[in-house]
Amino acid sequence: MRTWNPASASGAVDTTGRPASDASIAPALLVAFGLLSAGGAGWLAVTVHTDVPLVLAAGFVVVDATSRLFLLLVNAIFLGVATYVWSRVRSEPSLAQTIGRYAAFAVLFVATSNLAVLSNHLIVMWALLELTTLAAVPLIQHGGGDSVLLVSWKYFLFSSVGLALVSLGLVFVARAGGCTGHGEFSYFIVDLVTCEMRGGVWQKLGVLLLLLGLGTKLGLAPMYSWLPDTYEAAPPATTALLGAIQFNVALVYLLRVMQAFRSIDPALVRGTLLGMGLATMAVSALHTVAATKYKRLIAYAALNHGGVIAVGLALGGDTAYGVILYAVSNAFIKAILFLTAGKIRSHYQTDDIREVGGLIKDLPYSGAFFMVGVFALLGLPPFGSFLGELIILSGLIRGGFISVFSAFCVILTVTFVATGRAVFPMIWGESKKRVNWASQPLTSVLPKLLFFCALVAMGLYLPPSVNALFRQVAAGLGVSR
């Protein structure tokens, strides 16, 4: 594992030497792009208030509650990551060598992510999701050696297979024909949402393949194994982009699929998502018990979160609000933890949990953020993840899924104990390497601080307009037609 780490690039990877101006211009441009896109997403979230989706660009773009909320999330996270990269390059000029290429692919990654979230066409959205994957490959490889290359291959391979299953699912769903009473099948989401599907074996198979394919992209069992490897090996900034941005773009696709196709066979959708969700949580808990590296541990927690979201989505109804709250919290938690893991790694020069101790004394800021991130990760109050998890759990009881509820609680308890046992000594244990750590610049702390505020706000008080946005997204999902 590396820190955001063209440090290893200083000589090892790109010996051609980039112009020195790259060092100052590229990260600044990255932040400028982040500010611009976050500003745009904020403007869209504030100014568009209609309950009816706004369809633009010959029907290919849709501005509705889902796209507004997730655009805001994606761009807020990207701005935070861009600021982190900028601050790292400023504090360690040796990192600047290959920043230009990294920044270019990061911009491509977030631009395609934005377009995917805004897309109103399932095939265009699929193509954009594939492009985010292609843009992410060089970001994962950045500054790494052969082992990272193999990890990026694994990521690429699983993503390609997952997206191939998604495209096959779309072919199967389309094969059964258009809506009842209409002729041609439309891939436009706003048409599909209002359409009564014909049903039948092809559409059921299609929905199953869509869930499996998107499950692969989200890191759900059975095709999850790329996720911990990739999250561990990629530079922290890239891991934050994958975990907090790409995950949510794939989730938006899944939400669209649920909006459009859940009615084909609600029981099949529920059963598949419940199975995949619980299996993912179980696998994550088992791996967490055995984890010896902190970044991998966070990756397993990310797996667990994916499982919780799948279980929540399976239930639908009132639980949808909790799922959205949990998914958005989850993005902020992952961003905080992976970016902090980069700092910890650069301080201790190790990935091993046992070799890190007394974080709160050694690195007060990073230690505090790591502590907060872990609390939120474990679903403790007052964070949004706690509230989201609580709503999902109550949904399980209300829906009469007592056995699922029991399994859910057992797995969460195992995860809680295993994570706490590994991480709490890292935070409060004996210091392993105490040095006079230079005070951190505001640009390094600010993004995580804002993410933290968002997490607390989601647990305690959401401004009415933001809460209404969450409710609108949930309403689009909640009812099984």
Added chain:
Amino acid sequence: MTYLLITFLVVLLVPLFAATWRTSLLGLSLQGLLLGWIALRDETAPSWHSLLVLVDLPIVRGLLVPAYFYRVLKRRKAPARSDVIAPNFFSWTLAGMLVFGAFRFAAAVVPAAALDSTQVVTHVAVASSALALGLFVLGSRNTVVSQAIGVLRIENAVTLFELADTPRLSLPIHLVVTIVFLAVMLTLGRFFSLLAYSSLGRNKQRSDIAK
């Protein structure tokens, strides 16, 4: 069209028994050409759409992509032998069973009363065989070349399903999908160029990829 589909099935099966990456690429090339033939056989007049299909299937999938991979792998001096499935009787039987299962599946899901049901059943059966064998290849070996071949087989299977009875994509959407396919292929080629010689073709019990 049945003879084209049967030829496609033969092209799917033969490279499983010939353990070189050159045979696999030749198989993929033939698959692309056959897909183009199947897609264009009923075209009576040239159109922008048929031109795009011509570029997408026979030219890109049938010729350019296999030629590009051939060039990259030859330049990397990839080991000639590259089993896409384990070279033993068990694997071959399993491949045969997958094809048999695909035909049974097609017979079960295509309504017997449908127009041209025999042809539709054959089409679905061959496409399902392509998909099942693609997944089998993907899961069987852990070398980069055979995994890439598996992905390409799955892509071709999806296209064959598309040609069965799915509404046509509009021209701009088809163009977008073709461009994305090309971008994926370029990325695959880049991996062939970058990855270590050992991970390209040697069949290992447990490679780094599987870790």
